[in-house]
Amino acid sequence: MHVGILGINYKSSEIELREMLARVAIGLFGNESQVAARFSIVLLSTCNRTEIYFSAGQLVEAHSELLNLLREELSFPFEHKLYAYFGSECFAHLSRVTAGLDSAIVAETEIQRQVKSAYSHAALDHSLSRDMHFLFQKCLKVGKNIRSFYSFPKGMPTLEKLIYELCHNLLDSFAVFFIGNSEINRKILTYFKAKGLKDITLCTRGLYSAKALAERYALKLVDWTEKESWQLAEVVICGSNYNDYLIESEQITTRCKNKIIFDLGLPRNVDPRLARHPEICLFNIEELENLIATERSMQMQGIQIAEERLRKQMEEQMALFIRHSPYANTRPLFA
DSSP states (O other): OOEEEEEEETTTSOHHHHHHHHHHHHHHHSTTOHHHHHTTOEEEEOSSEEEEEEEOSSHHHHHHHHHHHHHHHOOSOOGGGOEEEETHHHHHHHHHHHHTTTSSSTTOSHHHHHHHHHHHHHHHHSOOOHHHHHHHHHHHHHHHHHHHHOOOOTTOOOHHHHHHHHHHHHOSSOOEEEEOOOHHHHHHHHHHHHTTOOOEEEEESOHHHHHHHHHHHTOEEEEGGGGGGGGGSSEEEEOOOOSSOSBOGGGOOTTOOSEEEEEOOSSOSBOGGGGGOTTEEEEEHHHHHHHHHTTGGGGHHHHHHHHHHHHHHHHHHHHHHHHHTTSOSSSOSOO
16 A cells, blocks of 8 residues: 555644644645645644645655655654655555544544544645555544444543633633634534523624524624634633734733633634733633543543454454455546
8 A cells, every 4th residue: 555644643742843844844745745746645634733644656765755855845853743644554554543542532423523633634735646546535434433343431531621611610701703704613513502501602703604503593693804702711722723823912901801812713713822821811722622531531441342343343454455456546446
């Protein structure tokens, strides 16, 4: 299988390096990139990881070339924080990622959508090799099967549950200001509404696309130009794909008292210097994941069962790939 991966994630690196590498990778291997087309690249970039999946006849040489492109953009040592897998090891890694077993929040469902989205966008932007189509289609299938046939324990920690509990533990009452109509923000917003929270504002660049959501949940909807009105809410949740700070330390006024800010973006949406403010409690995605990680020990037995099922399904899919390997490499084997 002529596929490989060059990546970084929450286990291998701190958030600052992940943030820098994400920006560089998007610039080098994003939409309409000639390098992405040449190496049949699928770029998976989330708050937890940035992974460059590539395909080439000589994987080691391709890996070296991609690494050199990153070196040209980053002027400090970073290679020791990266990981690389080739062939069947790449398949095994992506299977675990898609099933949610490599996530900071074990069994979280968002990663399945993110993997599918990365693959779909890459397939639209440039031609992908047969091996790359097989890798993503079969790993998505394995991930879906693991979730379908194995029920993870009830009470599994989730990001939305943690954020809600932090708000209630730290504040007696609160209004919430969401910045960005992202998938992660919508999930948290839905959870908050299910818990009976009424005072919720959504600030977004796409008012029209958010209209149905606002009507469904009786939200206050404000335009992106009014994002500085976050200062009026006790809880601020930033989950946007905006490539710069949306909240900066210079915006602080006397109204910024007793606030909790959650920065779910990578690159980060909130200037980390706000953490020094005595009236503001700032959590970034890494800190939230560390809080959730403390509950993982109770889930180890269930995770081991899922891992064993995953291993068997990976073996089945790799055997299938080998059986079909003589076929032409010009189109996807499984459409």
